[in-house]
Amino acid sequence: MPNALTNLAATAVILSKSAQTELVALAQSDQSKAVRTEARKRLVQSNIRLAHKVAKAHVRKGVDFNELLSCATEGILIAVNKFDPTKGASFTTHARQWMIAKCQEHVQKNSGIVHVGSRTSKKLWGGLQKARKALGQDATPAQIAAHMGLDEAEVTRCLKFMQSRGVSLDQPLSQDGATVATVVPCGNLRQDVALERTQNNERIVCALSEFAGTLSDRDRSILMGRIANGIVGTDKADADSFGCTKQRVGQIEKALRTRLASHFTRQFGQDGVTQMLRASF
Numbered sequence: 001m002p003n004a005l006t007n008l009a010a011t012a013v014i015l016s017k018s019a020q021t022e023l024v025a026l027a028q029s030d031q032s033k034a035v036r037t038e039a040r041k042r043l044v045q046s047n048i049r050l051a052h053k054v055a056k057a058h059v060r061k062g063v064d065f066n067e068l069l070s071c072a073t074e075g076i077l078i079a080v081n082k083f084d085p086t087k088g089a090s091f092t093t094h095a096r097q098w099m100i101a102k103c104q105e106h107v108q109k110n111s112g113i114v115h116v117g118s119r120t121s122k123k124l125w126g127g128l129q130k131a132r133k134a135l136g137q138d139a140t141p142a143q144i145a146a147h148m149g150l151d152e153a154e155v156t157r158c159l160k161f162m163q164s165r166g167v168s169l170d171q172p173l174s175q176d177g178a179t180v181a182t183v184v185p186c187g188n189l190r191q192d193v194a195l196e197r198t199q200n201n202e203r204i205v206c207a208l209s210e211f212a213g214t215l216s217d218r219d220r221s222i223l224m225g226r227i228a229n230g231i232v233g234t235d236k237a238d239a240d241s242f243g244c245t246k247q248r249v250g251q252i253e254k255a256l257r258t259r260l261a262s263h264f265t266r267q268f269g270q271d272g273v274t275q276m277l278r279a280s281f
Contacts, residue, residue, distance in 0.1 A: 015046040020091040027080050044076050047095050051076060054096065057235070058103040063110050071106045075099035082206070089213025093220060097205040097228075120154040211263045215256075218242055222249060223256050 015023070026039035051072035058068050075098035083094050124144075131147050132139055141159055145152040208228070212220050225237030226249075239246040 013046065014049070015042070017090045017092075020046060021085045024080055024083050024085060024091055040077060040080055043080055043091065043095075044073060047076050047092055048073070050092065050096060051099055054099040054103055058100075058107050060107055063107055067110075068103050068106060071102040072099040075102040078102070087210045087213045089209045090220075093212045093224065094205075094209040096224065097209055100228075101205055120150050121158050123148055123150060124155065124158050207264060207267045208260075211260055218244075219252060219256060222252050223260070226253055227256060227260070 020043060023039040023043050027036050027043065029036065051069060054075075055065060055068035055072045059065050076095045079091065079095035079098040082098075083091055085091075127148055128144070131144050135143050135147055139147075141156040142152050144150075144159075145155040148155075212223055215223060221237075222242055225241070226239075229236050239249040242249050244252075
């Protein structure tokens with residue numbers, strides 16, 4: 001899939017706002033499956049370069065770019081189903097929010113986890129004992145790597161964890177009987193909390209997309225390039241890239257923040273906004 005997406009980006013044709021809106025109408029229509037599938041494909045192709053950019057911005061240690069690209073592409077397909085052309089927003093603006101949401105979800109699930117090469121770990125688990133019988137129990141990682149045809153750095157990394165001694169989470173760590181299970185809180189979200197976060201994120205994305213649809217092209221670019229990027233923790237677009245002075249960009253950004261806050265308050269109420277943001281982050 002990643003190779004196919006990369007190839008698709010190489011031949012991508014970026015469509016106009018009106019052309020994409022027409023394709024969304026086809027994708028959501030009662031036309032034949034072939035017509036709907038072709039419309040989705042062209043929408044993905046038109047936005048795949050943006051998906052590359054969003055995926056690249058979310059790369060973290062332990063998170064694969066190709067997996068992020070797949071998540072961003074999934075965001076495009078979700079946007080096809082949820083886009084409402086009557087709101088006036090462009091499909092690309094709406095899809096970008098879903099790309100970001102899916103990439104963030106993937107990063108939250110995978111960032112910070114220790115990863116080792118799957119090929120190396122599988123071969124070590126299956127052949128380490130045989131290698132040590134042939135080389136001796138004191139064989140170095142370099143010798144094992146050469147014997148098994150593996151990368152030395154990956155072998156060293158894997159062996160560090162394979163040779164570690166497991167400790168029960170219920171084993172006392174101190175005299176008062178505290179254990180890992182009682183001292184370290186579980187990082188997994190309860191199913192109801194996870195569902196609430198997903199629903200809140202969807203509502204936030206839709207509200208942001210609706211607000212963006214009321215703006216001029218320049219103001220929309222500032223909203224997405226500076227305010228939205230700042231919210232999700234990615235680099236803000238350079239103020240010089242909007243065709244006006246930095247001072248003017250700052251003024252527009254300040255005004256957009258005020259208008260956006262009012263828009264969210266009208267949509268959800270002040271208490272609703274506070275509760276949604278608290279539940280989502």
